[in-house]
Amino acid sequence: MGKKSIHRSLQAAYPNWFYLPGVLTFVVFFIIPTVSAFYFSLTRWTLFEATFIGFENYVAFLSDPMLSIGLKNSLIYAFLTSATKTILALPLAVLLTSEILRFKGFYRSVVFFPVLVSTIAVGITFSILMQPNKGVINVALRALHLPHFDWLGDPRLALYSVIFVDVWKGIGIATVIYMAGILAIPQDYFDATKLDGGFWIRFRHVIIPLVRNSTFTIILLSFMGGLRTFDIVWAMTGGGPGFASDILTSVIYKQYQAGFYGLSTAGNVILFVLVTVLVLPLRTFFSSREIEL
Amino acid sequence: MAKKVLVLLVIVLLPLAIFAAGQAEVKKAGPITLTYLVASGSDQIQARAAADGFMARNPDIRIELELRPGGGDGDNIVKTRLATKEMTDFFYYNAGSLLQALNPNETLVDLANEPFMDVIDDAFKTTVAQGNSVFGTPNQTAMGGGILYNKRVYERLGLSIPKTWAEFAANNEKIKRAGITPVIATYGDTWTSQLFVLADYYNVQAQIPDFADRYTANQIKYASTPAALKGFEYLKEGYDKGWYQSGFATAKYDQGLEMLAKGEGAHYPMLSMALANIDANWPETVEDIGFFAQPGEDASKNGATIWMLSANYIPKTTTGEKLEAVKRFLAYTVSPEGISDMNKAVPPAGPYLIKGAKLPDDVLPAVQDIARYIDAGNSAPALEFVSPVKGPRLEQFCVAVGTGQMSPLEAAANYDRDVTNQSKQLGLPGW
Numbered sequence: 001m002g003k004k005s006i007h008r009s010l011q012a013a014y015p016n017w018f019y020l021p022g023v024l025t026f027v028v029f030f031i032i033p034t035v036s037a038f039y040f041s042l043t044r045w046t047l048f049e050a051t052f053i054g055f056e057n058y059v060a061f062l063s064d065p066m067l068s069i070g071l072k073n074s075l076i077y078a079f080l081t082s083a084t085k086t087i088l089a090l091p092l093a094v095l096l097t098s099e100i101l102r103f104k105g106f107y108r109s110v111v112f113f114p115v116l117v118s119t120i121a122v123g124i125t126f127s128i129l130m131q132p133n134k135g136v137i138n139v140a141l142r143a144l145h146l147p148h149f150d151w152l153g154d155p156r157l158a159l160y161s162v163i164f165v166d167v168w169k170g171i172g173i174a175t176v177i178y179m180a181g182i183l184a185i186p187q188d189y190f191d192a193t194k195l196d197g198g199f200w201i202r203f204r205h206v207i208i209p210l211v212r213n214s215t216f217t218i219i220l221l222s223f224m225g226g227l228r229t230f231d232i233v234w235a236m237t238g239g240g241p242g243f244a245s246d247i248l249t250s251v252i253y254k255q256y257q258a259g260f261y262g263l264s265t266a267g268n269v270i271l272f273v274l275v276t277v278l279v280l281p282l283r284t285f286f287s288s289r290e291i292e293l
Numbered sequence: 294m295a296k297k298v299l300v301l302l303v304i305v306l307l308p309l310a311i312f313a314a315g316q317a318e319v320k321k322a323g324p325i326t327l328t329y330l331v332a333s334g335s336d337q338i339q340a341r342a343a344a345d346g347f348m349a350r351n352p353d354i355r356i357e358l359e360l361r362p363g364g365g366d367g368d369n370i371v372k373t374r375l376a377t378k379e380m381t382d383f384f385y386y387n388a389g390s391l392l393q394a395l396n397p398n399e400t401l402v403d404l405a406n407e408p409f410m411d412v413i414d415d416a417f418k419t420t421v422a423q424g425n426s427v428f429g430t431p432n433q434t435a436m437g438g439g440i441l442y443n444k445r446v447y448e449r450l451g452l453s454i455p456k457t458w459a460e461f462a463a464n465n466e467k468i469k470r471a472g473i474t475p476v477i478a479t480y481g482d483t484w485t486s487q488l489f490v491l492a493d494y495y496n497v498q499a500q501i502p503d504f505a506d507r508y509t510a511n512q513i514k515y516a517s518t519p520a521a522l523k524g525f526e527y528l529k530e531g532y533d534k535g536w537y538q539s540g541f542a543t544a545k546y547d548q549g550l551e552m553l554a555k556g557e558g559a560h561y562p563m564l565s566m567a568l569a570n571i572d573a574n575w576p577e578t579v580e581d582i583g584f585f586a587q588p589g590e591d592a593s594k595n596g597a598t599i600w601m602l603s604a605n606y607i608p609k610t611t612t613g614e615k616l617e618a619v620k621r622f623l624a625y626t627v628s629p630e631g632i633s634d635m636n637k638a639v640p641p642a643g644p645y646l647i648k649g650a651k652l653p654d655d656v657l658p659a660v661q662d663i664a665r666y667i668d669a670g671n672s673a674p675a676l677e678f679v680s681p682v683k684g685p686r687l688e689q690f691c692v693a694v695g696t697g698q699m700s701p702l703e704a705a706a707n708y709d710r711d712v713t714n715q716s717k718q719l720g721l722p723g724w
Contacts, residue, residue: 044718047376048399060714066686066707132540153480153542155698241480241542242693257369258685259394260718 041266057266069243070251078226084167085174085222093178115172123235126165155244162236174218181214216286227275325618326355328381332363335566339433346634347625354618364484375400380608383619388420388601390683401428402607409624414646420601420678429604430623434643436600437565437663438492439586446559454585456592465536468559474538477558479549486691488562490524494676495598496589497521505679511723516705525701528694542696554578565642572640584662596671601678684711
């Protein structure tokens with residue numbers, strides 16, 4: 001073989017062979033598990049053997065009130081976290097991009113910092129802060145003679161306490177996305193409103209309409225994140241007390257713990273379908289209404 | 294072309310070869326190191342004592358403890374590691390229905406023909422057997438499941454040991470009036486919520502002697518059996534009457550033990566293995582802790598529910614010299630030297646199920662209380678040791694009842710469904 005033919009054969013080999021690692025990784029770690037999950041969700045599975053039982057797992061999952069409670073709680077969780085993050089992040093982002101604020105870098109870091117901390121650490125810390133007798137939150141409320149609660153122990157409150165912590169932890173991301181959106185608005189628009197008046201006009205008629213793309217991104221990301229969340233709930237309440245803060249993922253995990261591998265796989269398929277059914281139309285709707293600056 | 298394939302193969306396989314070489318290097322001459330998976334907490338104290346005693350007598354073997362969480366998280370770790378063949382060289386786990394869920398015939402080494410099994414009581418062997426195979430050796434004493442109580446509180450308030458639930462309830466009202474928590478609940482560690490239901494089994498079987506057999510055969514249910522439903526009703530009664538301390542819904546096991554040891558709470562429905570923790574953390578108070586059986590309806594049928602010992606098991610993945618070394622350890626734990634070593638390190642929490650093993654004379658008062666029930670013939674093993682059927686979500690249902698979210702009947706009916714799922718998963722006949 002001459003030099004030229006080696007060169008040519010390498011060139012020919014280059015594109016095709018180099019697909020291989022990517023394709024292999026994708027097939028082995030994504031396609032095969034997904035397809036086999038659909039199959040195993042139709043079986044009673046012990047990890048050693050699988051007996052085909054049709055749709056029994058799905059029937060069990062949806063008819064057992066203690067399993068389907070996870071479905072309801074997941075929807076509440078996803079809706080509330082994404083709505084709260086969207087609503088709170090915009091004013092924060094406006095403040096952090098405004099010209100009047102000093103030490104901007106410091107405040108930006110403060111808002112973003114919780115995002116960087118491990119979720120489990122945040123969950124454990126807050127479950128200590130929220131301890132009903134000696135926890136800092138209730139001690140402070142008591143000192144101020146305000147009503148105080150058993151944040152994680154009261155079944156009516158537990159889910160909302162976790163949602164609060166999720167918002168606290170996740171708002172940094174939403175704020176950064178909004179800040180990027182606000183900074184991308186061309187100065188001309190602001191100049192144009194200078195004559196018309198003050199801050200409210202700018203906020204209502206320039207910022208809100210022109211950060212619409214950021215709003216869509218934030219809603220979509222946090223809604224999807226909310227549906228799939230697990231770690232913070234597990235660290236704070238484990239789904240308890242009882243079933244009060246059980247979300248879809250914690251229910252699935254508990255079925256898995258119990259050794260009901262088929263049933264928990266069916267739960268995963270339900271989660272997959274739920275995310276797809278809710279998020280795809282939302283995405284289509286949002287992308288049809290995106291704006292160009 | 295062939296060359297190219299070869300080059301690619303080398304690129305792909307080289308890291309594997311290096312990896313394999315690295316693996317091989319781990320195996321060295323010298324002392325054998327065994328890994329031992331145990332739950333943190335009481336089991337860990339017991340396992341540590343056994344391992345230390347063994348290593349002192351066998352310098353050629355090192356045992357390293359690997360800790361896992363207890364409860365459902367721990368069950369998950371054990372099952373997954375067995376299924377993926379990544380279990381430690383041996384491990385410490387419950388006997389009875391929880392063992393059955395591990396599919397022991399497939400995953401564990403059969404010890405039935407080992408010489409050291411001869412000294413083990415048959416009552417214990419049945420809880421670690423499947424078919425003709427026996428899989429575990431005890432590393433602990435049996436335990437009483439019932440009410441641990443603080444004797445100083447009882448003395449100060451002039452209370453006597455209740456023989457019926459009505460007397461227990463009356464005691465609780467007096468304790469509450471004295472400003473002490475009548476019943477400690479620690480639902481932050483969900484497994485601790487089950488005692489009122491599980492420790493009531495002596496009372497259930499006193500009324501329905503064939504309950505376990507009919508339960509296994511799918512002929513009797515919690516929800517439709519008033520005697521069995523009682524346990525759930527007790528949980529609800531405690532909530533309705535405000536017997537539990539404030540913050541009980543998120544309190545942890547260790548906090549519950551501390552309350553009991555310090556007399557901030559009078560009763561803690563618990564297993565007597567908790568005595569080892571109290572002895573380790575608040576040793577000056579452990580003599581103040583007593584035990585009485587969970588009271589039922591009838592004072593003449595008062596008796597204790599007994600938990601069988603947890604056991605040591607060897608996964609099938611352990612072979613060769615390591616397998617021999619683990620067997621030496623198991624033989625040690627049931628030998629007279631082993632038992633006397635462990636007694637020195639950890640106070641026994643109940644009777645041994647090893648022939649010839651006797652409790653020391655200075656055994657803790659609570660254990661003497663348990664022994665009295667057994668000696669008088671007023672004891673029965675817990676349901677999970679006489680039936681392979683136990684639903685994994687019992688603890689969640691108990692918490693739901695104990696926090697007032699669910700009625701006892703609703704919880705029992707849901708639990709029956711959970712049990713059906715489990716029995717189908719285990720492939721038991723009749724479900």
